[in-house]
Amino acid sequence: MNRRIDLAGAVGVCLLGAFVLVHSLTAPTPSVQNDAIGVWGFPMFLGGLLAVLGLTQSIRTFRDLRATGPIGIPEGTEDEEGHESSGLRALGFMAGLLLYLALLKPVGFVIMTPIAIYVSLWAMQMKGWVKRTIFAVAFTVLAFFCFAEIVGVPLPVGPLTDLFLELGLIDYR
């Protein structure tokens, strides 16, 4: 476990707690009779708790960092043994999924999804472009059929909207 990242997380929690506390103390409060805890009572408590615990954890981690260096005993879930591991790939997936979501409406589900799945399978080192293509297309068709056609979920189809309306595949814009 990288203690520098752990320390950054703990400091982040402390700052978040301080922000919540200040926001709760300064936000306008409606005068409501017979509400002892009030609108901001719970957020105030949570902000204070996060600030104190974040500070406690920061001090602990900082102490450990100075005593035994930046690499500590893992406290979270570790990688499974015997498989190649890459943190960058996970970060790539996070960025890729956010990009997929951003493009989903303008480009449409039936175009974006097979591309995104193909790239994901390639990133996960699945062998064979034919297999990757078949799975990407099959998943998209099946998901579109199940959700848009049967369940009636209005999945966006982007530039294909007019065509799909004409073909009777969708009844929404």
Added chain:
Amino acid sequence: VDQFLGFMGGGLSELVHPTFWVAIVIGTIFGVIVGALPGLGTTLGYALILPFTYNLEIETTISLLISLTVGVSYGNSIPAILVGVPGTPAAVLTVLDGYRLHKMGKTGLALGVAFIAALGGQTVSAIFFAAAIVPLAALAFHFLQPELFSLYLMGIVAIVSLTGRNAVKGIIAAALGFLVAMIGLDPVTFQPRFTFDSFMLRSGLEASAIVIGLLAVSELLRQTRQVFQWDVGEGKTQDARFPKFRDYKPALPAMFGGTVVGTVVGAIPGAGATPAALISYQQAQAISKEPEKFGKGSIEGIGANEAAQNASNSGELIPALALGLPTSGSMVLLLAALTMNGFVPGPTLVTDAPELVWAVIGGLLGSTLFLLITGWPMCKFMLKLLTVDRTVVIVGALFMVIVGVFSLSYRFLDVLVCLLAGIVGYFMLRYGYSVAAASLAVILAAGFEATLRRGLALHDNSVVDFAVRPIAGPILIIALVFFVIGVRRTIITARAQRTLDREGEAVATTPAEE
């Protein structure tokens, strides 16, 4: 006794009609599919199938809807165990133990215990429903805000046992979960909180999207770190045989406890399957001989959780049918189906239209019988799908979650929230912040705060009057006892873990020093 025998006899007599069985088969299969798809749930399942019931007889409609509920409660545990994705929030705790067992290669044991607990919970609670609908309907009148708060508190206490080896990080995770649930309108005064003048944030963040993100997307993202190749031999050795009696025998008391808790808690207006599952899990851990295994692959945990959420199905029908009080979104739709057919839900419904109670009992028993025959083959089929290629499963599950969350309310904001929760959850997983504690806090926060504030207001802010009510008082004391036991166990486990860590570190550094 006469009333009970009359209801049971009426329920069994419904099972001789072929159309009743058609409804049961369709409802159960559809329910299992809906339950297994992340983001969907009983309410959406009801909403989808209800338009097809307009021309059906009311008994057939009721049996279809009840079978769907039974199917969802069973179906949500399958992806929870096999992929670590809870089909519905009630299956959150099944993920903790079931998915761990799956990764340990004990898939058959996890699925088998969930299967037995689900069927046992359904059967016992159907009988309990027939026996208790009249007396429990009377009890439900006494559950006001303090009583509901005490139940939420029991659920919150369950978080204590999920904090992990670092209690500070565990409490931070739970507090973060609470904080996220504060976004939106205040439940008492409807004053906006943390919305920053954003119209989209005024209605709050969808709890299901956050929970799916924290529990499922985080784990899937963690798995994208690694490359898995099935063709080198792993994955095909998963034990998927049905467990022997001696293997699941230790979970039987937890299943029984879960069934009782599920039926009673489900019958309380405002409670439902999720608090029932949480409370049952907590009580099972408190009486377990191996409490340290909870959250790390405990069959007692799976048994208690699955039995409780399945048993709560018949529980929540009691206030809905006998009092006209819907305790969940799906019950609102059930009452809508009844009113469309000219029935007036309320205290007189049970005596005026006993055929509805018969249809409920027939639906519960029939769908349980159908699952007894087809439930295990369904599990095996889904397991076969998973052993094709783990890379395909990870990628497929990620995109299925995105579509499932979008289908909650057709909002891209929900998907964004789910992905962001998944990214935060990834770092929480890697650095020892309990995503389970955060998820439970998200689910329970709104009800916890609202019932406490409303309850205090009803008692002129007198904490004593609030706490000494005849039902709330004993539940609060039990919650306090569970809290003390939970904290003690967490401290002992954390100390033992730290000692092991230190010993491991010492062993690891010794050769270097030499």
